[in-house]
Amino acid sequence: MKSETKNTYTDEQLVDLIVLEGRSEFFSFLYKKYQLIVYKKCLAITKSIDVSEELTQDILCKVFDKLKEFKKQSTFSTWLFSIVYHECINYLRSLKKISHQLYDIEEVDEDIELIELEDLKVSRLDEVLNLLPAIDKAILLMKYQEGFKLKQIQSILNLTESTTKMRIKRAKIKVLKLYNDLYSK
Known part of the structure; x- marks a missing residue:
């Protein structure tokens, strides 16, 4: 034994x-x-x-x-x-800390996607992540910090592949917009 x-x-x-x-x-x-x-x-x-x-x-x-x-x-x-x-x-x-509404990503300039999250300064990125709604932060942590594959995230969130991709994209756009709003002045 x-x-x-x-x-x-x-x-x-x-x-x-x-x-x-x-x-x-x-x-x-x-x-x-x-x-x-x-x-x-x-x-x-x-x-x-x-x-x-x-x-x-x-x-x-x-x-x-x-x-x-x-x-x-x-x-x-x-x-x-x-x-x-x-x-x-x-x-x-x-606790009602999470809004059930999706952000309107149409107001975000699509050119913002040209910057990769990995290119942002780590200390600033951490600050920006803390400003995100918990759902967005969690999905980005799964993708970039934990290194989960799309299928794993899809399974965890119980979403379709296209919905998972869109949520990652929206969360990433929110980070980049916040980052630019805070640090490109």
Whole structure:
């Protein structure tokens, strides 16, 4: 039998041990592996240490309760990040911090897209990201910081490919517009 003090299992094997064999003690491996990652993602979206700590605990409890629903159609981490994203956005919506209206991107000059986000100064970009609505910030963090592929983002957001591309494009345009408004004077 493999040592149970050190994790030698994949995430998916751990889920099978927990769900199929009723070995709930194996959840501690998933918990330890993802606790800090979940916390950092919550903090990036909510911008609150206290809220992020609370959401992290709530999310990991919810993940444990929902393990039976994990169908392995994506990686465990993608499934987990989907829960993280939705819980954070739902929390912010409950505070009415997120507008349900889409920004009118027609007012944005399309030439602004010629600049790549990677070309912007990091310190300034961080400031601009903090001015964005949480949904836009989250999608850009998934794409550019986490390096998620379009399919992963699409799966996490439960959107079509074209809708996902449009949301990324709109969020990127908002960043570039804010950046130009703040720093090109």
